[in-house]
Amino acid sequence: MAIKQPSAPAEPGDAIAPPPAAPQVEADSSPVPGVLRNVVLGAFLLYCLLPATWIIAAMTKDNGQIFSTFGLWFATPIHFFENLSGLFTYQNGIFLRWFGNSLVYAGSITLGSTLICAMGGYAFSKYDFPYKQLLFNFILGTIMVPSTALVLPLFLLLNKVGLVNTMWGVILPSLVNPFGLYLMKTFWDSGFPSELIEASRLEGASEWQIFWRIGMPLMQTGLVTVALLCFVGAWNNFFLPLIVLSQDSLYPLTLGLNVWNSVSSAAGGRPVYNLIALGSLISVLPLLVAFVVLGKYWRGGLTAGATKG
Amino acid sequence: MRQYRKTALLFLAPFLTVFVAFYLTPVFYAIYLSLFIRKRVGIGPAKEIFGGLANYIRAIQDGDFLNGLKNMFVFGVVQVPVMLGLAIILALLLAESRGIFMKICRTAFFMPYGIPSAIGALIWGYLYSPNLSPFNQVLGALHGGAIDFLSPGVVLYSIANIVTWTWTGYNMITLFAALQNIPTELYEAAKVDGASPWDIVRSIKIPLLMPTLKLLFIFSVIGTSQLFTEAFVLRPLGYVADNITPNLYLYLTAARDANYSYAGALAILLALLIFVISGPFLRRISSK
DSSP: OOOOOOSSOOOTTTTTSOOSOOOOSOGGGOSSOHHHHHHHHHHHHHHHHHHHHHHHHHTTSOHHHHHHSOTTSOOSSOOHHHHHHHHHHHHHHHHHHHHHHHHHHHHHHHHHHHHHHHHHHHHHHHOOOTTHHHHHHHHHHGGGSOHHHHHHHHHHHHHHTTOTTSHHHHHHHHTOOHHHHHHHHHHHHHHSOHHHHHHHHHTTOOHHHIIIIIIHHHTHHHHHHHHHHHHHHHHHOOHHHHHHOOOGGGOOHHHHHHHHHHHHHSTTOOOOHHHHHHHHHHHHHHHHHHHHHTHHHHHHHHHHHHHOO | OGGGHHHHHHHHHHHHHHHIIIIIHHHHHHHHHTTEEEEOOSSSSOEEEEOTTHHHHHHTTOHHHHHHHHHHHHIIIIIHHHHHHHHHHHHHHHHTOOHHHHHHHHHHHHHHHHSOHHHHHHHHHHHHOTTTOHHHHHHHHHHSOOOOTTSTTTHHHHHHHHHHHHHHHHHHHHHHHHHHTSOHHHHHHHHHTTOOHHHHIIIIIHHHHHHHHHHHHHHHHHHHHTOOHHHHHHGGGSOOOTTSSHHHHHHHHHHTTOOHHHHHHHHHHHHHHHHHHHHHHHHHHHTO
16 A cells, blocks of 8 residues: 555645635625724724834934934935944944844744654654643643743753853743644644554654654644744744843844843933834844745634634 | 654653753742742851742732732733723724725734834834823924823833734734634524624624633733833833832842842742633633
């Protein structure tokens, strides 16, 4: 009997994307008139975009204009290109360093954590072992532990093993991702039938080959979803680097820009709000690109956990 | 399946290793630390001595810690319902929209979730800051008044606004997806039975959204208990009390006052509190 190969790789997003907009409700069956609906949605749209408006205006101003002109509109003369070169040269171009650090942190955490969760989720989905359910529930329960409860003692422990103020001190603790493990288990449950494993075993494939060569290619949707959630979490991380790092050349963007803010706001500090505004915008660009390009994975992954209930 | 036990363990090993090293060990270490108190014995520097539950007894009488908990409670009963209420209204409205406007809204509502909270709070901080705030520029032009969004009585609500801005879209998208999963036949059947559009919202949509809503509620409560970044980021820009959230208070206890044993006790108490509040909810949901 030949190993049953999937006829075609599943279309990304297939398994979890909401069904294509079924016109389930005609306009006349809505309890709210269309005009009112659009007004409410439009008002919330403006609210969501308000901070973006301030940032886009501020990145074209110099510091004086930021204080003296209306915050939600542009002012002349435009200082955008000055700010751009200022951003990459201020303090010997440390912004670029922070950007690179963020990429290193987020990249390594995403790769490592996704692989660890894929393997762990596979173990919970496809094998039986003593106390399996108990262990799984226990791991899930730890999602509720507030991060501060962990990070402070973690700092002391890292200090003992010499990982404080190193990149590893940020990366290694971030590899733990109980929610990612839970998501991967549900993806393995629904996306990789056990009969396929049995058949592969009869063909003489090793357990690792079954996981890596046959299982993983079928898990595209799940892997991208978990990787995206890891990336967002790692890119946005603030608390852990704040505690672990003291040397500014190791900072990620979130921490670095906040240091600039503290200095700008302190008495006697040179304000660089224009650079912070432009830097903030640049710091969210990778996420916005990932969101627009991979939108359906985001929506699917976020809702996979919550709509199963 | 006994033969595969060892294989299962190998697959699980990387997760368990980091989980034990960077998750369980710190928790137990925090418990251990929390049992010590710092005491000055005779002349010389203070020493860490075993104090039993002394830190815990101190914590439950600590006005600063209790103030943080009180604020957390206010958040739980004001901000969370407002945010989830907004999310449900927007999800219901969005589900009835079509075309490009719907797609723009869907993306824009969700966007704040993708923005690092440290950056989002920073920008809101500028919108609040007395020197920079465009709101006050408008108010000033209208009738010369101004609101200090970062003053002691107001700052908690300013933080609530940042949290609402960040998370409403996330909650809305989740509810929106749950709405799409409701079979359309239910609406058809209800309409045949003479149900009005309001009846359908009240008797079909809302009840079917309840499991999702409960889960979002739990996640929001857990998030509330972890409030830190927003308060921390706003500190240089205005007056943010040290005890505004339990997390900020315990961070300062450790990072500024270097009192790790007391911070450990605060952390453990906070975690227990979250367990007590959200445990029953979570059990009910997972048993379904």
